[in-house]
Amino acid sequence: MLTIGHLQIDAPAVQAALSGYSDGPMRLIARRLGAPYALHEVVLDKLVVQPGKLRRRALALDPRDHPVGGQLMGSEPEQFGQAAALMADAGFDVIDINFGCPVRKVLGRCRGGYLLSDPPTAFEIIRRVRDAVPPAIPVTLKMRRGMDDSGDSEQSFFRIFDYAFEQGLAAITVHGRTVEQKYVGPSRWDFLARAKRHAGNRTVLGSGDLFTALDVVRMLEQTGVDGVTIARGCIGNPWIFSQVRALLSGQTLPDPPSVAEQGAVIREHYALCARARTEDAPRIMRKFGIKYSELHPCGTQVREAFVRAASAEDWQRVLATWYDPVATWPPGRHRHGPGDLIAAGACAAENN
Numbered sequence: 001m002l003t004i005g006h007l008q009i010d011a012p013a014v015q016a017a018l019s020g021y022s023d024g025p026m027r028l029i030a031r032r033l034g035a036p037y038a039l040h041e042v043v044l045d046k047l048v049v050q051p052g053k054l055r056r057r058a059l060a061l062d063p064r065d066h067p068v069g070g071q072l073m074g075s076e077p078e079q080f081g082q083a084a085a086l087m088a089d090a091g092f093d094v095i096d097i098n099f100g101c102p103v104r105k106v107l108g109r110c111r112g113g114y115l116l117s118d119p120p121t122a123f124e125i126i127r128r129v130r131d132a133v134p135p136a137i138p139v140t141l142k143m144r145r146g147m148d149d150s151g152d153s154e155q156s157f158f159r160i161f162d163y164a165f166e167q168g169l170a171a172i173t174v175h176g177r178t179v180e181q182k183y184v185g186p187s188r189w190d191f192l193a194r195a196k197r198h199a200g201n202r203t204v205l206g207s208g209d210l211f212t213a214l215d216v217v218r219m220l221e222q223t224g225v226d227g228v229t230i231a232r233g234c235i236g237n238p239w240i241f242s243q244v245r246a247l248l249s250g251q252t253l254p255d256p257p258s259v260a261e262q263g264a265v266i267r268e269h270y271a272l273c274a275r276a277r278t279e280d281a282p283r284i285m286r287k288f289g290i291k292y293s294e295l296h297p298c299g300t301q302v303r304e305a306f307v308r309a310a311s312a313e314d315w316q317r318v319l320a321t322w323y324d325p326v327a328t329w330p331p332g333r334h335r336h337g338p339g340d341l342i343a344a345g346a347c348a349a350e351n352n
Helices: 024-032 045-049 053-059 077-090 104-108 112-117 119-132 151-166 189-199 213-223 240-248 259-276 281-295 299-308 312-322
Strands: 002-004 007-009 013-015 068-073 094-099 139-144 171-175 203-207 227-230
Touching (some): 002 203, 013 024, 013 240, 024 259, 045 053, 045 077, 053 077, 068 077, 077 094, 077 119, 112 119, 119 139, 119 151, 151 189, 171 189, 189 203, 203 213, 213 227, 259 312, 281 299
Parallel strands (some): 013 227, 094 139, 139 171, 171 203, 203 227
Antiparallel strands (some): 002 007
């Protein structure tokens, strides 16, 4: 059980906020396959405050999509607080503050991970958000372990970490890389263990290098964190959530999804996307198709087919060709890490 404020979440592995990915359809698919809680992709505070199409899209929630966290990013404390209040009014169950994004453009605008180098502004944002959001709605924070590996950076991390809990934040997610690292090099799980020991009985979630269900179990065991947020490891692999549940209940690792199972989920995902963004669905789903292809026994060919799919008709042809549920396919593949460089082997389907 994972506790975030008053929320009792029945599994410790949740879906992270993923820029460009964790939209409503992706979250609904993840929930169906075992994710107990999911975060909306990060939204700029100014887009929430300003009326218009982008605001309506950012605040739209499906009734089935709960509990859900709304993640905000910005640099102006007052505007950050206003946006947090609007997200709470729109029905988000948790408001999450992003102090972790390492993208250069974000850092150049004093947002995301930049705020780890500016504790006074970070403190003000935390205070404004907690004050603006009704007490019953938990506020959480996403951080990296610092701007860089310097002692000053680590000191700033723990100043912000402690202040957030002192202000009543319900949980903090810590990514084991620095902002300077971006996504290069290993995530420091030993630092996650230090952060959890420092926090005591307060809720800390870990993040970084979670590409398989076994990775999730290892992080929980090695660091003592209360939960984990799965990010890149769940794009195109929502089955990771049910696999984690199986391992934590003492079962063996389930077999990877069959081609028929993969196809059924991809068809459902496409249909959800088409209902939400009809004309844009083929373009939006292309990036998902590329990631789904990594689990297919003919991953290279399937990836190329998804890359070329430019219309709804193209998508149906790809699914009919490569995800025929009555064909005889080789076993699917488990993902082994970023890029899944394991060779696909022979790839032949005998249509019945």
